[in-house]
Amino acid sequence: MKGGGFRIYALAYLLFLYAPIILLPLFAFNEGTVIAFPLTGFSTKWFVQAANQPTLWQAVKNSLIIAGSASVLSTVLGIFAARASTRYQFPGKAGLMGLIMLPLVLPEIIVAVSLLVVLLGLGINLTIFTVILGHVLICTPFTIAILSSAFQSLDRSLEEAAYDLGETAVSTFRLIILPLVMPGIISSLLISFTISLDEFIIAFFLAGTEPTLPIYIFSQFRFPQAVPVIMALGTVLVACSIVLLATAEYFRRRGLARSGAKDTGGFL
């Protein structure tokens, strides 16, 4: 066998990465309250219990509002930035783009604490709105990265051709640019939605009295009897995340195929 050692390493690595996630549905469908082997029997009661908790539903609602708003806002900002950075040359462009992309590598706890200090200093109440603000900040670098590659693969002469054939700048954007970058926009929406949905630190600091789903989950861990319910909830969340990301990647690839560009690797 070729590279036997590396093969074992790779397997162990994957196991370490995914085994805990596989345990999630395992215990979610387990009869017993205690998270331990052996399993005691198949049951969907934890899912039913989860569905019957009003505080959980409130948290889900908050999270959906936040993720929805943050993904739309950050994608819109991303479109502007990506368009500007791929089409125009202006002084200080590289530095400016670097600053915008910085939250990508900045520790989230730093971002969260600084935002909290500033918001409190300004006398702004902590609500869903402040969480949206924080999430837009951390999502925008991702949307710019995705959308820049979409705008980059656009041949400039496509715009000029539409313009040359009598269209205005606005109708050219609508008829040519938008359809061609649409897969990128959808992919950007889905990825920023996912990021916002399971973001914990910023939400924890800025949510005030309106907890998001991750905060709710964290708070429930104090009660042992609630743990199987959380397992059930976690299972649902993992399933949703996989579906969202797979959809995003599908649209990204379709966009490349459509414009005839070469795949240079995406997020997945």
Place this chain on the structure above:
Amino acid sequence: MTAAAKPTMIEFRDVHKYYGDYHALRGISATIRAGEFFSLLGPSGCGKTTLLRTIAGFEEISSGVVLIDGKDTKGVPANKRPTNMVFQSYAIFPHLTVAQNVGFGLRRANLSKEETTRRVAEALEMVGLRGYGARAAHALSGGQRQRVALARALILKPKVLLLDEPLSALDKKMREQMQVELIKLQRQVGITFILVTHDQEEALVMSDRIAVMFEGEIAQLADPETLYRRPTSRKVADFIGTMNFLPARILSETAQGIEVEAQGLGRMLLDPTQAPGAASGTGVTVGFRPETATILFEGQKADREAMGTIEEVVYYGDMTYYDIRLDGTEAPIRLSMRNVFGRAVLEIGARARVAWSPGALVLFR
């Protein structure tokens, strides 16, 4: 030729274009006639594409005037100009079908659906793509994309069609075929075609007139034959085909002719039309094309003969190129000879008698 009687379609008056400090167009003045197949020829970076884009309205000129059909184009945006362009990359909209691409320009014309369909079919027919309307644009071959781009630009019946190196992405065979098709198409529609190319052969084959550009200036504007036979500068002569240069000096000059003595060729009297260029101050030379001189074989005689030694032989099948150093010269000249059946190709080191004629010479000074 009745070209001179045609009205002017485009006029450049002292057009300058700066990109920051870079002086891309340096005082272009020229006229392009209606219905003409006009080429802008030059090496990359000479400003030919910039000049084309000033006609389309994609580049704003820094100073000067560009008139299209007698109207000043200042402040007129690209979408309001009576010109359409075929882009180097063809710029076919990849998310639309062939028919949607071709009919794109008709959106603004408010035609009925039937009329649009009819005109799209007509345009596709014209470029030889009948029945391709429903195809997805990204599934086309290079040659087909080229045709779609042509149909899309011509469907609006522009006054001027601008072609930015449209054949450069095609392979040699396809390119030669498209050259002929473009000429035919231009004759058929009668629209002024302006072609940008760096391929001198392409320009010679296709154009009614050619403007040769170097470094933002038009070096010479003439019909292909004049350009080839009477280039006004060594630079133009070198860019278009091959030309041999021999150092010379002017002995006397009158209205009847210029008496010249050239290295390796001796004394001769040239007609004033054989010195079409202005003095450049870089020294006097005479030039001639490889095919205007021939090697004489035994028994052949000519009015003007020069002796030389063959230094290099390049065999091309139908032609052989000989590099011959004429006695009394430093650098070899190149001759091209058609290979005649039964006559042997000469060998390196052989002595050769070269027949030349003063009428084929051009004087540069």
